[in-house]
Amino acid sequence: MRKSLQWIGISFIAIYVFLPWILTRIFGLGIFRKGGNDGQIAFTFDDGPDPLYTPHLLALLNKHEVKATFFVLGHKANQHPDIIRRIHEEGHQIGIHNYTHRPNWFMMPWTTTHQHIKKTSDIIEFITGIKPLYYRPPWGIINAYDLFFRKKYDIVLWSMMPGDWKRDVSQNKLKGLLLRNIRKGSVILLHDSGETIGSDQDAPKYMMVALDDVLMDVKQRGLHCVRIDEMIKKADVE
Secondary structure, eight states: OHHHHHHHHHHHHIIIIIHHHIIIIISOTTSBOOOOSSSEEEEEEESOOOTTHHHHHHHHHHHTTOOOEEEEOHHHHHHOHHHHHHHHHTTOEEEEOOSSSOOGGGSOHHIIIIIIIHHHHHHHHHHHSOOOOEEOOGGGOOOHHHHHHTTTSEEBOOSBOOOTTSTTOOHHHHHHHHHHHOOTTOEEEEESOOOSTTSOTTHHHHHHHHHHHHHHHHHHTTOEEOOHHHHHHHHHHO
């Protein structure tokens, strides 16, 4: 009986945790992580809104006439509705990044769905009047139920993660990583908050200095920065 229970537990973990990881991160099934070869790229920002950094980031994006996608945490959106409203009014896209920055592997389906995804969705819709349609789980960690839940929300990961939150990634190193690796169809993951465990609290400040130069460069290269919904729509047409 004990061995049977152990095998049941192992099987549950394999199906609930590891199988979704293999399907999404290795084979890219059930998620969106890269656009086509038409010159579009998408900048995405996680973990906000942040009262210090997000307004400066919005000003920077406006300076370069760039539209981006923000995957926000519900509890921060609830604390800073004015920033969420500004993101929306300035033409950027808002997606869900759970209510708090907890990995889905350690949550049961009803916790992920009702306490994180739906709660955050309701907050965003109440502030902006628009129901979010795109979801990025923290750390890109997906459980089995998330794949079934994608009928309501498109799951968006990334094709490029330069590690802007790390203490050893300086603005020059980050700039170099971005310039070397951005190409047609790239979905770039950056962060407008440094409050997540393990992050450099000042990382968004250095990220924005690097991003200022990178946005000038990608424009000269003829790359067009778009929101995730625009990139997905273009990919569907093709």
